[in-house]
Amino acid sequence: MAEETTLEKAFEVTADVLCEAKHVVVLTGAGISVESGIRPFRGPGGLWTERGEPPMDGFQRFMADPKKAWEDIVQRRTQYGDDFTRSFREAKPNPGHYALAELEELGIVKYLITQNVDNLHRAAGSKNVAEIHGNMALLRCLGCNARYPRDQITLETLPPRCPKCNGVIKSDGVMFGEPIPSDVLDICQRETARCDCILSVGTSAFVYPAAGFPQTVKRKGGALIEVNLYETPMTPMCDISLRGQSGEILPELVKYVKAKLKR
């Protein structure tokens, strides 16, 4: 009973902080995807565990010979089948994704920055989404950053070219050695500058550039809320840590926020 009261109090306080903040930005990582059955890259059952890690200079290799790089991609797809991209296509958003989309619709969340490449935030209805590592459902022009759904671009001639600017097209997924797309980086910097509250979900130690966002917001006196199954390196910095599955915690949090907005 006492534990329940503590948890209720934690949701109350979190909802307060979210409702009082002027510009809430969400950061998400692999934890929320795993709850949707997205196959991890590393660890048991990981794609890279099975097929080997991609080269650390993948982007440089791609740029050196985009035609050859695309031929290899097509060949790998024939060899291994389409199971990896299929796992992306078949994965569905979980209640955590929908809760974050709802918080945006309620006007609480202003932007969502994710390290995930699985498109599940957009599928759940989140509109303002910055994908630091790209989106595996999309292709991107290296000339003008235009994104295209995969089926919109023909692979008859390789490398495929941008219908707008004739630039070389690659997967939107950011390769090792590839800079974060400049438009995404601009959004991240703009949003961090405006942000006075970060809601961090399912991510432990952020990789650059997201690693710096919580510190920056904290330094400005902003609030840091964490939703994670485990303690993370960020936990000591957090104002509030909610332990549990994001698919359970976030929908509950939405209820408290809605109750507060009604008052």
Ligand SMILES: [Zn+2]
């Ligand atoms: Zn282009």
